[in-house]
Amino acid sequence: MTRAAQNLLLILVGGAVLWITLATDDYLNYVRPGFRYVLVPAALALVALGAAGLRREWSDEPTAEPDPHPGHGGHPGPHGHDHARGPRVAWLLCLPVLAIFVIAPPALGSFTAARGADRPPAPPPSRDSEGYAPLPRDRGPIPMTMGEFIGRAWQAQTGDPSTFEGVPVRLTGFVTPRRGGGWQVTRLRMACCAGDAVPFPVIVKGLPRPPADTWVQVEGTWRRQPPGAAKSGVHVLYGTSVKRIKRPANPYE
């Protein structure tokens, strides 16, 4: 790999990262929103590195290019390679760039959610050890994250059901069909990147199933399950209405 190719590759990789962070919001499909603040400086560093190299070698061209071993004639390194040229494996850096531009992979959806269904449910969020604030009952459906819904439902199921039973809530997620009929609304939560995404599903009862992977807002109420029925660990929302929506800018929770 020539030095010019290396410099262009650096600019290409940096440019692709700038594209998914600054020009579009695609990076939200892959990493958490806060990652933007480390991705942009890293991408700028790569572009600057490539540009400096191009500029330098442009002005050095007549003297440097004919001699591939400038500056260290006697010792080409312990494994006998010349570090002015890059390794062939570096070409692989084109792959993620190609994937970003050509395929533009979407956010994870029902495929990952269905695979995660074999796993036991995620534990309730940690803050419910102190308990959630009480909810108003007379103000219409309360928008809620899946994590909060599951945490509150878990707390109500194991403690005092009256704190949550009958409170109208609104959940946002995508539709995943359940094995053996029925469906659930699911949101994936990630700690760092899409590689560690964990599904947070809630079963919806009493409403017809929209097509899989459709983004929906479901309104309904939680009801306590008889002991034994909640074996699967997935909580149930008795739905009153379902509305199709556009995919949110950040598809993860």
Next chain:
Amino acid sequence: MMEPAGLRTADDDDLLPPPDWAPGRPMAPGTRAAWGFAALAAVLAAGRLWVAPAVDSRALDAWTTIFVAVCVQALPFLVFGVTLSAAITVFVPAAFWKRVLPSRPGAAVPVAGAMGAVLPGCECASVPVAGGLMARGVAPAAALTFLLAAPAINPVVLVATAVAFPDAPEMVAGRFAASLLVAVLAGWTWLLIGKGEWIRVPPRPAAEGVGRWEAFRQAMRHDVMHAGGFLVVGGAAAATINVVVPAGWVSGVADSGWPSVLVLAALAVLMSICSEADAFVAASLSQFSPTARLAFLVVGPMVDLKLAALQTGFFGRRFAVRFAPLTFALAIAASALVGGVLL
């Protein structure tokens, strides 16, 4: 990429065998290209016949998303590590390390392990930094101890662990103790049985004749090129594991003693989660014993697919095939020991 045969030597790199390596008469470039294309056509036809009907397009999407996600997530840490590594080799004089680290390698190893506590970053950053330390004359065993300790015991990772295990501060203590123990033991083991020729100390462009900034730029580009390609390999492997291996197979052994520790340790290797995120995943594996989850947290930042690929890129294959199993075995033993005492 096809060039006239006479020009090859100027543009090829060390991965290609020298032209006189092949016994007998080398094939003409045209013949080789024809064979190559025939093989490619055969692979494509076979793939279309047998693989394509079985591939779920949603699975392919998920694979691509996770592949890009792993690469994108690791990139800032890699750039940070590469910058730091270049700065170490160019701007920090070699005399500094002689002053900071004890001259006897055996004594330098624990000091290097403790130094790992101050580099905030995940494992992608620590590999190039360790390479930079070696290039600056630090004993390889001490640099390797730093490489193992830095991603596991730095403040960012410990805080993330404390957040993920709010009711179990002993998990943070256990992670710190077991990781430091493994790093120091691995360093000493390498010192005892390691051979110099197994490890390829990353070369540095000679700085004479060029300015410091020019040397800095060349060192940085060299490291990005070597690490970047292998990072892509590791990302592809991690994405494949994530999509292909059924998630249910791990829960079957959760209640068993030793097998559950081994399964979570193997899972840490395969999943290649960044050390700043792995505590959250470990917390969600709540059906496993605390010792098994500790093994997940100790093995993950030290041995995984992405890391093995990066180490191959920096230190050579002969190093990676020896160092990864050594660290894996030590990490399991240390987690079992510390888990038995603390958890």
